[in-house]
Amino acid sequence: MIEWLDHRTTGDLLVYPPVGHALAALPHARAGVADAALEGITDENYRWV
Numbered sequence: 001m002i003e004w005l006d007h008r009t010t011g012d013l014l015v016y017p018p019v020g021h022a023l024a025a026l027p028h029a030r031a032g033v034a035d036a037a038l039e040g041i042t043d044e045n046y047r048w049v
Contacts (some may be wrong), residue, residue, distance in 0.1 A: 018046050
């Protein structure tokens with residue numbers, strides 16, 4: 001099932017890769033970014049399900 005969500009509500013979603021906080025920080029859904037790199041994924045900053 002696919003459920004479309006507002007990008008500002010994705011901060012707490014358990015998605016992989018963990019892009020929720022980066023998406024939620026965008027001013028609008030089609031906003032560009034200067035650097036698309038995210039921090040590394042580790043056991044300390046990601047809950048593996």
